[in-house]
Amino acid sequence: MADDDGRTHAAAQDGPAGPPRQVLADSVYEAVKAKVMDHEIQPGARVGIEALARALDVSPTPVREALARLESEGLVTKRSLAGYRATELLTRAGLDELFEMRLLLEPRAAELAAQNADDTQLDAIENLVEEMRRHPRTGDRYAVYRDFAALDQRFHDTIARASDRPLLADAVGRLHSHLHIFRLGSIAGGGPLTLAEHDRILRAVLRRSPGRAAEAMRDHLTASLRRQHGRDTPQAG
Template sequence: MPPHDRSAGSAGEPNGKPQGSPPARQVLSDSVYEDIKARVMDHEIAPGARVGIEALSRTLGVSPTPVREALARLEADGLVVKRSLSGYRATELLTRQGLEELFEMRLLLEPRATALAATNATEEQLDAIERIVEEMRAHPGPTGRYADYRDFAALDQRFHDAIAQASHRPLLADAVERLHSHLHVFRLTNVEVTEDPTLAEHERVVRAILRRKADRAAEAMAEHLTHSLERQLSHETNS
């Protein structure tokens, strides 16, 4: 057997790089996406403001390509919109009516998805939903700048999406995911929240799903969404 060539990297690590690690280009693309996303969420890029590719490229010290890729992803998220001749602009904040309509849609979709998840979820899906709630306990809720609660916001969306996926109704799950409700709602959060009950409400939803109580699961999700809307409207009143 020929001697092992260490210059080629260890087994499973071609060229000395761990197998499965993302390529540098993807890491850069993700970093630029998160940076611009934070600027939109924190209103450093004001709602309705033009988002200039060249200006962002200079500010971030990158070529225009990852900026264009990031803006395409943010357009899919509903955080920017592309218009002919004027390029990208940050989307406007939800109005009170827009917020109420968003939650009207959620209340139509998510309690039903949660009831179906209580009936149809596999053991693996139940474990995954429980893990998300456990992870949320380690992260602060929506206070301060987006960077401070980014992980909480991502886990919040994962929680709702995972339940919708566990309904085993692909069209329903897709509709829930496409609302991107967490981004629009957290983008409105501009007050300090001393005690956020979101996690406790999530735990009540999970307990009902784990017990396969479809009616109770739907009720718990409806209660969570109703209280979430009330909190947002209260923030709006107090801001």
Template sequence: MSRNSVSAGGGDLPDTSRSSLPLPKREVLADSVYEAVKAMVMDHVIQPGARLGIEALSRTLGVSATPVREALARLEADDLVVKRSLSGYRATELLTRAGVEELFEMRLLLEPRAVALATERIEEAGLDRLEALADEMQALPEEGDTYADYGRFAALDQEFHDVLAVASGRTLLAAAVERLHSHLHLFRLSAIAGGSPATVQEHHRILRAVLRRGPRRAAEAMEEHLRLSLQRQLDRFASVAGADED
């Protein structure tokens, strides 16, 4: 993964960030600051484990400390930063291979059950949304190596799974799926070459099963998707390990 990583530990962030992050008017300032800091974390401009200084971020983005604090609180809810007593906010560490395997273990327990329930309960509005998400994902260009390139695909991917979880009618189950924040953590490792077309095809198989109101087929399609996605992630780790040995 080739990214220009710099530490955001108590000093200023790179001036190049300022020119690429134009901030809009007051009413959407908080969202803009959130997306700006999120992009820095996802792209490793702020390195995993590095401290996020509120004053440094404020200077870099040309805003007051208030929207920066709000952004960091939202990112803490996303599990992209962690707040520690006496040391402030730090970017969370990247998932390890074991962490990825554990994440998918949880997803395999939760999401096939969720989609089976959703198949029996989802309403027309939910089906329309799933179809729109699948179509938009298919229309997007192949993602690049920065959050600006793959961010939209990642958001659509997450929403596809969340819509199905919510449609299950099980509040705790849907909340558990959402709390995993799996797409943010996985895409933060870097985009996978060829991952988008495979994901789109697998989503369409899930969608067809849901449209046919087949709970078992939908659960099987979701399980297959998750196992294939896990294998793509493990292949990434193997590729990185092989490159380190060369």
């Protein structure tokens, strides 16, 4: 189906030549997300649906769907009659508050995971650490660090779910902390340090040692915040 200017959009195709709807939706979501993460859409800037649709050669529908997903992740905000805007970067105070919340939630989640995780969850946590070794983070672009960041988030979310406390797991997931932190930019050597710290958490959980699991998670988050403070944190505005 062609739109008013005669272009045929993949999103409107129902025949075999067009990609499945979900594949297209996911592709557009990742493309728009990359623009936000890489600051091609500047923090605080308005996000034009029509302009994005033209740039990606799709109809506005998958762009709107992508922006709705990004809103749920805290990467864009929607205002009545004003459309979407990319969220501002975390300030130093915002970064500290984010880690304050994580330090309240995640050591307890790790402690409970060491007590309550079943074998399937233990295998999942271990597999995530192994998979992270195969996706080292070695660059500033989202396309480079995307896999590492996603696995990093899944590691923390899986531990939280293994706590057998649904409200706690939901609170950890809703922070979307990794997306906001990775938007601030790369830290040299951060990947190997993160892996070493995840290894320590993993060993404590596998050994069913609640106290050590909580300590390892607390040390990991404290070290991560210290690494963030080791570079200039961009200010909003």
